[in-house]
Amino acid sequence: MVRYHPPQNLPPIEELPDSDDRPVDNELQIIVPTLLRVILNWLWADRKDWFFGVNMGIFHTTGENPRVPIVPDALLSLGVEHTVQPFGRPSYIIWNENWIVPIFVLEYVSRTYGGEYDEKMETYARLGVLYYLIYNPQYHARDRHEPFELYRLVEGEYVRQEGEPCWMPEIGLGIGREVGIYVNWEREWLYWYDQNGQRLLSPEERLEEERERVERERQRTKLERQRAEQERDRAERLAEQLRCLGIEPE
Known part of the structure; x- marks a missing residue:
């Protein structure tokens, strides 16, 4: 300078x-x-x-x-x-x-x-x-x-x-x-x-990076929800099988 x-x-x-x-x-x-x-x-x-x-x-x-x-x-x-x-x-x-x-x-x-x-x-x-x-x-x-x-x-x-x-x-x-x-x-x-x-990164690239991050987070949340639903369905099926055997599930 x-x-x-x-x-x-x-x-x-x-x-x-x-x-x-x-x-x-x-x-x-x-x-x-x-x-x-x-x-x-x-x-x-x-x-x-x-x-x-x-x-x-x-x-x-x-x-x-x-x-x-x-x-x-x-x-x-x-x-x-x-x-x-x-x-x-x-x-x-x-x-x-x-x-x-x-x-x-x-x-x-x-x-x-x-x-x-x-x-x-x-x-x-x-x-x-x-x-x-x-x-x-x-x-x-x-x-x-x-x-x-x-x-x-x-x-x-x-x-x-x-x-x-x-x-x-x-x-x-x-x-x-x-x-x-x-x-x-x-x-x-x-x-x-x-x-x-x-x-x-350029502003456009930062915007795209943020979009990809949001999409990854959305997909992660969706998978976690699906896994939770599958666990609930499995638990309900197991409970029903136990009832058929005369066992009341706790």
Whole structure:
């Protein structure tokens, strides 16, 4: 987490655009990071010190013009207000966030090359973003890279992290890929992981897990009732047999 000494004459929020106004290439650039956000909303429901933005511009002072943002597909910042009243953040403005830099950014590489491996990487490093994830499921062969590359900032340079899922101790989460179902779509998604490498479930999966638990409980109750009825029937048959022998059952 990096803090800056604020320069003077920075533009107020009212003078800044929401982003760079460039549309995404496909819907997955929105849906993939949105899944990460909804999982965090469940996991950190009691925390108010974090913010996860999707396709949101970061206005900063490490470039030539503080009015020109860099726009990742997702950003995670810790130590900031979770919500800004009354309408939320139109963008992430470093000087309005107590100079707290996002600790994690995600770039989803699309058909239109966006400088993820050079210009943007240099900007994020200069800005001080600790973890930088480049997700490139479709065009990694074209770009001569791997589909999943997580980098950690070490002495001003990004160092590729080995293994997957990759654990990020400063965040308290790991991140990786796995096939799952979200928005009724079965495919590979990005997920958060715990320290033991266990994937954290999506809301849909948690709902299905709860449904299965309720159904198991219903079946268990049904079997117990059936066994009780069978025991009662057996006892009644035995009592009747004893009466036929002239023995009154107790």
